[in-house]
Amino acid sequence: MSNIAISLLDIEDDASQCLVAEDYQTRVGKWCAGCGDFGALNAIKRLLAKEQLQPEKMAFVSGIGCSSRFPHYVNAYGFHGIHGRALTIATGLKLTRPELDVFVVMGDGDCTSIGAGHWIHATRYNPNLTVLLLDNNIYGLTKNQTSPTTPQGYASNTTPRGSFLPALNPLQATLGVSNASFVAQTADWVPAHLYATLQAAYEHPGFSFVRILQRCPKFTSDVFAEQIKDPDLTELLVHENGVDAPGLDKLFKARREHDPKDIDAARALAQRTDKLRLGMFFRNDSFPVYDEIRAVPPVTVEDKIARLNKEFDRYAV
Amino acid sequence: MNRTANSGATITAVPEHxxxxxxxxxxxxxxCAQIFGQTCAKMGNGVWTVEIIPAxxxxxxxxxxxxxxxxxxFGTNKxxxxxxxxxxxxxxxEQVCLSRHxxxxxxxxxxxxxxxxxxxHEDENIRAAYAEAMQEMSGKNYRFIPVPIEEETLKIVDNAQHGKNMFALxxxxxxxxxxxxxxxxxxAHxxxxxxxxxxxxNIELVKHGIAWARENLGFQFDIASVPAEESRVVMNGNQAAALGAIAAGMEFCAMYPIxxxxxxxxxxxxIFENYGGMVHQAEDEIAAAGVALGASYGGKVALTVTSGPGLALxxxxxxxxxxTEIPLVVLDVQRGGPSTGLPTKVEQSDLLAALYAQPGDAPKVVIAPRSIEECFHSMVTARRIAETFRCVVLxxxxxxxxxxxxxxxxxxxDARWQQNPIDFSPLTDGLRPYDWDTETGLSRRVIPGTPGGQHTVxxxxHDxxxxxxxxxxxxxxGCKMRSRKLAVFQSTLMPPxxxxxxxxDLLVVGWGSTQGAIEEAVDRARNEGxxxxxxxLTFLSPLEPGLKEIFSHFKKVMTVEINYSDTVGDPYITEETRRYGQLAWLLRxxxxxxxDCWTSCPGQPLRPNDIYNSLVAKLETGASK
Incomplete structure (x- = not known):
């Protein structure tokens, strides 16, 4: 409490230093009207303002796809890289600049298809990154191709008679990786839950993986139509260590107590397809965090040269 | 010149063996070889050792x-x-002997x-294989001396497998x-x-080997040594490159085993952590490059090390x-290719891939160290170039x-090698992330943490x-600025x-590791008049300046390389269809x-004698340029 009081005082002392959500946006997102990416951007802006993060002390790393345009719209350092590889860049950045807040934004094709190897391994490395999977179940930028998370039977340009296979379940996959430390699911049409989930993800020390269910207004506008129409088809995972937000209890009547420390229960819930589940599936902040366990104290130039000379004595003839 | 040792052995003086x-x-x-080579080096002999490694x-x-x-x-001279x-x-x-034969x-x-x-041997098959191998080798005039290596080793230890090497030493x-x-x-070390x-x-085994040789061999060689005046070190090229990376002030290496x-x-x-550095073993070659790039983006100059198949990835x-003009150093230790090729063996086939593998115009600096010493210094050079020119150095x-x-x-x-050139001072209004000097293409590198510098690479x-x-x-x-940097860099180089x-009559042009063998072949030809x-050449991209001028003073120019080129006269191969060695292609x-070129890809380093023969052939028959 005292920390909060102090920070409030600081703000009052110099109100001009206080950044509001709009200060974190550089320009209007060039996404289609109704795109779920806007919801994620709004939630992030709110989070950054709440945390009063300094724009130069954070970086947003993305891959390729509609969602990967994200960094361009945030007042922060950004790295709009190559398809599927955002996690590798973010890991390298975090290892060498642990003081920066590093966010990663990926789409479903980006993360779960071309970048699947990095996703699995970054989960295990567990670097302190806040990871957003903007999952609209389709390749949008390249115009309507089936992605691993496209529902079975869904027609696209590459599977015009319907997608052949059951969709890949990113929660299940992530929860199956050893050292996975934070797995949550939220949705673009529940902004309060989305914001609360990102808040929890930001606070988690480790690889916080948030799957954000969303719609592509062009190609998958109806994938979650039933759930949006009938809130009873969605079950909210609740717990004192979970995610909650004001008003959610009125919106969703189906609520399940789930302790996010219970990995077995988390895996079982992630696997079930009877309902859409939003909430904190798993969280354990005692797992090894890669950038912490690999932290190397700096060495002065003088010491380096002295040590090199000693090293070269081993090779001297 | 022969003398006789106290043991009665004949001592023959030779310049090298x-x-x-x-x-x-x-x-x-x-x-065994490591200890022997180190000892020769410490005694003041010139030494070069090569490993024979099965895959x-x-x-x-x-x-x-x-x-x-x-x-x-090893020899008296370098x-x-x-x-x-x-x-x-x-x-x-006899089988390992046969493979070398x-x-x-x-x-x-x-x-x-x-x-x-x-x-x-009691096993009939082993005896037969032995006889067959010796028969195959009988065509050459080798001087075979049977030695009861295992029997003598067992006099000192119970398991000859861990001891024969020291007896041999x-x-x-x-x-x-x-x-x-x-x-x-x-x-002891x-x-x-x-x-x-x-x-x-182990020392006892060595002494036993000495005693056995003294009693049974009756010959010795004398290779004089000249102790070096300056202080020297002995190591292999990978050790030199690793230590070079540390001396260059690099603090991050991401890699995947290859x-x-x-x-x-x-x-x-x-040892990297003693220098504030770390090695990250990534999940694959691509990730190794990505993590290194992320580290460089954060303000380091990171290193990633690989070989052909990894370079492709x-x-x-x-x-x-x-x-994005983020500096990065890539070390490609070339092996035989294409594909997985010859994993443990040498080739110089990655040159054009190093220069041109990227779709799109992607200029980068490519350096080829010519010796183990240069493996060390190249890393220092590479970091400095990468940082100064915001580029990739391979x-x-x-x-x-x-x-x-x-x-x-x-x-x-040199403490300056370690310098961290990053400037964190706030960006004044109007200074942009790619504030290219239109003359040189150079611009200030802005990294995360710099106040006022927020941008998305x-x-x-991009603009x-x-x-x-x-x-x-x-x-x-953008294309022009990225390319211009190479021309600016080239302007700092001297002609080779x-x-x-x-x-x-003939200029032989090589690149990288073949320097020693080529110069030895050329020495031999020059001694014959x-x-x-x-x-x-060390710099392959950009090429060192003045090449055309140098070439103009010779009647013929040819490259010597460890890679593939067609031979005119082979089926379908004419002057028109012929594919050249990679450096020849580039220089042409x-x-x-x-x-012209003479190339060979036997999976082993070139031999001075083969190079000598190729240049004699070129002098006698090859067309002038």
Whole structure:
């Protein structure tokens, strides 16, 4: 409490230093009207303002796809890289600049298809990154191709008679990786839950993986139509260590107590397809965090040269 | 000149010798050779050693594919390459010996000390295989000397497998009159993590080998040594590159295991943290490049090390580094290709891929160290270029440099190599992330943490503000600025020195690790009065300046390379269809000079004698340029 009081005082002392959500946006997102990416951007802006993060002390790393345009719209350092590889860049950045807040934004094709190897391994490395999977179940930028998370039977340009296979379940996959430390699911049409989930993800020390269910207004506008129409088809995972937000209890009547420390229960819930589940599936902040366990104290130039000379004595003839 | 030793042995003085220790994989040949080579270097001899490595960890023993070992060439003067054929070999069985015979590794008259037990082995098949192998080798005039290696080793230890190598070291110690005190010191160093008893037993084995040789061989060689005036070190190229990276102030290496590059990361992993650095073993080659790029983006100049197949996988990331102008150093330890090719063996086939593998125009700097010493210094150069020019620097070594061992002048470390050039001062209004100087293409590197510098770097075409810009003008400007930097860098280079006269009948042009062998071949031709010179390139992109001028003073120019080129006269191959060696291709395009090539890709370093023959042939028959 005292920390909060102090920070409030600081703000009052110099109100001009206080950044509001709009200060974190550089320009209007060039996404289609109704795109779920806007919801994620709004939630992030709110989070950054709440945390009063300094724009130069954070970086947003993305891959390729509609969602990967994200960094361009945030007042922060950004790295709009190559398809599927955002996690590798973010890991390298975090290892060498642990003081920066590093966010990663990926789409479903980006993360779960071309970048699947990095996703699995970054989960295990567990670097302190806040990871957003903007999952609209389709390749949008390249115009309507089936992605691993496209529902079975869904027609696209590459599977015009319907997608052949059951969709890949990113929660299940992530929860199956050893050292996975934070797995949550939220949705673009529940902004309060989305914001609360990102808040929890930001606070988690480790690889916080948030799957954000969303719609592509062009190609998958109806994938979650039933759930949006009938809130009873969605079950909210609740717990004192979970995610909650004001008003959610009125919106969703189906609520399940789930302790996010219970990995077995988390895996079982992630696997079930009877309902859409939003909430904190798993969280354990005692797992090894890669950038912490690999932290190397700096060495002065003088010491380096002295040590090199000693090293070269081993090779001297 | 012969003299007689106290033992009665004849001592023959020679300027140099090449020795092979060949065994089954796992019989300790490397340790024996390492100690012997180090001792020669410490005594003041020039030394070059080459590993003979099977691709598998434990191939079936006592076969022609199981050969593991070392070649040590040492002499009175500086040794710059592995030379021609071997003059003496110690073979633990006749099959490994046969494999070397088939590669034409032994000179006529080569002394071969070989294990005697196989001839009379109780297993009929082994006896038959032995007889067959000896029959195959009988065409050459080798001097076979049977030695009861195992029997003698068992007099000291219970398991000959862990001991024969030290007995063999004893034989070499006596034959070449090596300083036993130095050998003992080396043994103690190698086994410093084991009990004192281990060191003791190994020394006993060496002494037993010495005694056996003294009693039975009756010959010795004297290779005079000239102790060096300056302080020197001895190491292989991968060790030199790893230590060079540290001396260069690099603090981050991301890699994925691949032969023959991996040992660079072993060297680094062992000590990097004492220098504020770390090795990250990534999940794959692509991730290694990505993590390195992320580290560089954060303000380091990161290193990633790889070999051919890995370089192919990193292609897209290198293009991203080039496009975003984030400095990155890539070390490619070349092996035989294409595809998985020859994992443990040398080739110079990655040159054009190093320059041109990226789709799109992706200019980068490519450096090829010419010696083990340059493997060290190239890393310092690479970091500085990468940082100054905000570019990718690809360092091309090869399996020959990676595992070859040579001594060189001990470097003096310079604190400026370690400098961190990042400027965190706030960006004043109007200074942009790609604030290209239109003359040079150079711009200030802005990294996360710099107040007021927030921007998003992108692999997409962009403008000075790093905003995605698809307009023609922005794209042309970006291409121009990235390319201009190379021209500016080239303007800082000197023309390469010519070894030999600056004019003549033939100029031999090489690149990278072949320098020693080419110069030795050229020396030989020049001693015979032939007007041949050579010039060894280090910078392949951009090329060193003044090449056309240098070439103009020679009637003929040819490259010598360890890669593939067509031979005119082969089926379908004409002057028109012929594919050239990679450097020849590059130089022809660059200078419009009719440059010929002689290339070979046998999976081993070039031999001076083969190069000599090729240049004599070119002098006699090749067309002028």
């Amino acid at each position: 090449t020795v092979e220790i060949i065994t089954n994989s796992g019989e300790g040949a490397q340790k 598998e960890i434990e191939p079936p023993a006592h076969t022609v594919t199981s050969t593991s070992g070392n070649i040590i060439r 040794i710059t390459n592995w030379g021609d054929q071997s003059k003496l070999a110690i073979a633990f069985n 088939r590669l034409d590794s032994f000179e006529d008259g080569c002394i071969i000390l070989h294990e005697s037990m196989w001839e009379t 004893g034989l070499l110690t006596e034959i070449y009159q090596r300083d036993l005190a130095l050998i003992e010191k080396q043994i 190698i086994f410093k993590h084991k009990s004192a008893k281990v060191t003791e037993v 032969t023959p590059a991996t040992s660079v990361s072993h060297e680094l992993a062992a 990193k292609t897209e990331f290198l293009a991203l580094a080039i496009m 360092v091309l070594t090869d399996a020959n440099l990676a595992s070859g061992v040579q001594q060189f002048t001990r470097p003096e470390f 992108t692999g997409l075409a 000075e503000e790093s905003r995605v810009s698809y307009d023609p003008e922005s794209n042309e400007r 020195p010519v070894y030999g006269d600056e004019e003549g 032939k007007k041949v010179s050579t010039c060894q 395009a660059h200078t419009l000079v009719n440059i």
